[in-house]
Amino acid sequence: xxxxxxxxxxxxxxxxxxxxxxxxxxxxxxxxxxxxxxxxxxxxxxxxxxxxxxxxxxxxxxxxxxxxxxxxxxxxxxxxxxxxxxxxxxxxxxxxxxxxxxxxxxxxxxxxxxxxxxxxxxxxxxxxxxxxxxxxxxxxxxxxxxxxxxxxxxxxxxxxxxxxxxxxxxxxxxxxxxxxxxxxxxxxxxxxxxxxxxxxxxxxxxxxxxxxxxxxxxxxxxx
Amino acid sequence: xxxxxxxxxxxxxxxxxxxxxxxxxxxxxxxxxxxxxxxxxxxxxxxxxxxxxxxxxxxxxxxxxxxxxxxxxxxxxxxxxxxxxxxxxxxxxxxxxxxxxxxxxxxxxxxxxxxxxxxxxxxxxxxxxxxxxxxxxxxxxxxxxxxxxxxxxxxxxxxxxxxxxxxxxxxxxxxxxxxxxxxxxxxxxxxxxxxxxxxxxxxxxxxxxxxxxxxxxxxxxxxxxxxxxxxxxxxxxxxxxxxxxxxxxxxxxxxxxxxxxxxxxxxxxxxxxxxxxxxxxxxxxxxxxxxxxxxxxxxxxxxxxxx
Ligand SMILES: [Zn+2]
Numbered sequence: 001x002x003x004x005x006x007x008x009x010x011x012x013x014x015x016x017x018x019x020x021x022x023x024x025x026x027x028x029x030x031x032x033x034x035x036x037x038x039x040x041x042x043x044x045x046x047x048x049x050x051x052x053x054x055x056x057x058x059x060x061x062x063x064x065x066x067x068x069x070x071x072x073x074x075x076x077x078x079x080x081x082x083x084x085x086x087x088x089x090x091x092x093x094x095x096x097x098x099x100x101x102x103x104x105x106x107x108x109x110x111x112x113x114x115x116x117x118x119x120x121x122x123x124x125x126x127x128x129x130x131x132x133x134x135x136x137x138x139x140x141x142x143x144x145x146x147x148x149x150x151x152x153x154x155x156x157x158x159x160x161x162x163x164x165x166x167x168x169x170x171x172x173x174x175x176x177x178x179x180x181x182x183x184x185x186x187x188x189x190x191x192x193x194x195x196x197x198x199x200x201x202x203x204x205x206x207x208x209x210x211x212x213x214x215x216x217x218x219x220x221x222x223x
Numbered sequence: 224x225x226x227x228x229x230x231x232x233x234x235x236x237x238x239x240x241x242x243x244x245x246x247x248x249x250x251x252x253x254x255x256x257x258x259x260x261x262x263x264x265x266x267x268x269x270x271x272x273x274x275x276x277x278x279x280x281x282x283x284x285x286x287x288x289x290x291x292x293x294x295x296x297x298x299x300x301x302x303x304x305x306x307x308x309x310x311x312x313x314x315x316x317x318x319x320x321x322x323x324x325x326x327x328x329x330x331x332x333x334x335x336x337x338x339x340x341x342x343x344x345x346x347x348x349x350x351x352x353x354x355x356x357x358x359x360x361x362x363x364x365x366x367x368x369x370x371x372x373x374x375x376x377x378x379x380x381x382x383x384x385x386x387x388x389x390x391x392x393x394x395x396x397x398x399x400x401x402x403x404x405x406x407x408x409x410x411x412x413x414x415x416x417x418x419x420x421x422x423x424x425x426x427x428x429x430x431x432x433x434x435x436x437x438x439x440x441x442x443x444x445x446x447x448x449x450x451x452x453x454x455x456x457x458x459x460x461x462x463x464x465x466x467x468x469x470x471x472x473x474x475x476x477x478x479x480x481x482x483x484x485x486x487x488x489x490x491x492x493x494x495x496x497x498x499x500x501x502x503x504x505x506x507x508x509x510x511x512x513x514x515x516x517x518x519x520x521x522x523x524x525x526x527x528x529x530x
Contacts, residue, residue: 102491
């Protein structure tokens with residue numbers, strides 16, 4: 001199978017960074033794609049997001065065009081699903097907020113007079129799970145940190161010139177997202193241990209002896 | 224330029240023109256003059272001599288048989304002849320393509336395309352052929368060999384040892400796309416193409432077999448990989464093999480249900496896959512849902528903040 005055009009990579013970016021985007025780059029030649037340029041210098045045409053679908057509203061009654069909002073630890077993505085994305089449209093009909101979803105989407109900047117509105121147009125939406133969401137946060141945190149480092153080194157001249165990004169703000173958002181995840185994990189782990197202990201005690205009650213005593217050194221016995 | 228290389232150039236040109244009564248001496252004299260006295264670049268000299276001989280002997284361009292080339296040295300916008308082995312056939316995604324896939328020789332591997340209009344007999348995987356008068360083309364930095372109606376292909380009774388260029392690869396990424404030509408498919412028993420309504424694009428009404436297959440895209444945020452998952456891999460991930468897929472399709476009287484179900488279970492999931500990569504196509508041999516220890520990964524990421 002031969003791809004006739006290059007497929008764009010689905011980038012990982014938190015909504016805080018994406019929503020602060022104001023400029024597009026690319027689209028020069030006939031074949032060159034258009035990219036949203038984020039304050040940390042990411043050039044994105046497609047995104048992969050795992051977050052919580054918070055809102056889903058039909059834009060007008062019977063328009064079959066849906067306005068959705070998907071949150072991540074730093075804010076939320078605004079998106080629109082219409083008949084031009086048949087796969088996403090099919091799926092969104094069966095998904096109701098709140099629900100964790102994994103989304104592959106096109107990144108867009110909507111120009112309205114003197115305002116620009118960053119938004120996403122999902123190509124596909126699927127129900128996901130907490131584990132996937134957690135890993136997405138880690139992956140996105142790392143990608144953001146790499147961009148922060150590039151900006152600090154002065155590597156991305158265009159982004160620096162256009163946005164003068166406040167990198168401390170973004171670093172703080174990354175740390176907060178990771179710390180919250182860490183706390184959640186610690187609580188989960190405690191709950192898991194607690195549950196295990198309870199289960200063991202229950203079993204012991206049923207069996208009438210302590211499970212630890214089951215571990216017996218056979219060499220103590222004679223055949 | 225050393226004498227060996229010079230002699231090979233003479234030999235190559237001689238091969239093309241010997242049947243027209245051109246002598247080696249004639250070629251050698253002209254080539255020496257251009258290369259050593261006038262210091263003309265090699266490629267220019269070669270082309271000048273070929274064009275000159277063509278004119279002198281009144282030979283139409285399409286009648287010339289270019290000298291044998293090796294895959295490692297093919298260059299875009301040229302036409303050449305190659306001896307190569309068909310390594311892999313892919314399903315063509317367009318009716319204007321009759322066959323496509325990979326061919327290789329002892330120096331390397333390249334993509335090839337046989338145009339449907341070329342009307343050639345079908346190539347088979349694992350067999351060796353002499354490809355005469357094929358055109359080298361380049362798109363997005365990837366070279367390919369194009370077989371046109373002017374080309375000639377003939378099977379040869381030689382074993383070509385292909386230089387292995389398969390790379391074992393293990394990658395983690397999100398499955399961001401599953402293509403429409405995935406799911407429970409009917410393929411032609413003769414050529415393996417997907418068949419619509421019992422009719423093969425090439426062979427008309429044919430006997431078919433069912434296959435369960437996914438063509439998709441794995442994306443790690445930096446790179447993409449085109450994947451092929453076969454029944455074994457799909458079944459290990461979803462528990463749905465060919466048998467279960469058939470049952471599901473029968474229950475709903477619709478094969479499309481299988482694709483929907485596979486999309487529902489796999490799209491947007493992180494997978495860790497192992498396989499062989501040829502160019503950008505990854506033939507997956509094993510796959511699992513990627514479930515790292517979140518706490519450890521968070522700690523690692525937090526360390527990166529400090530670094
Ligand atoms: Zn066929």
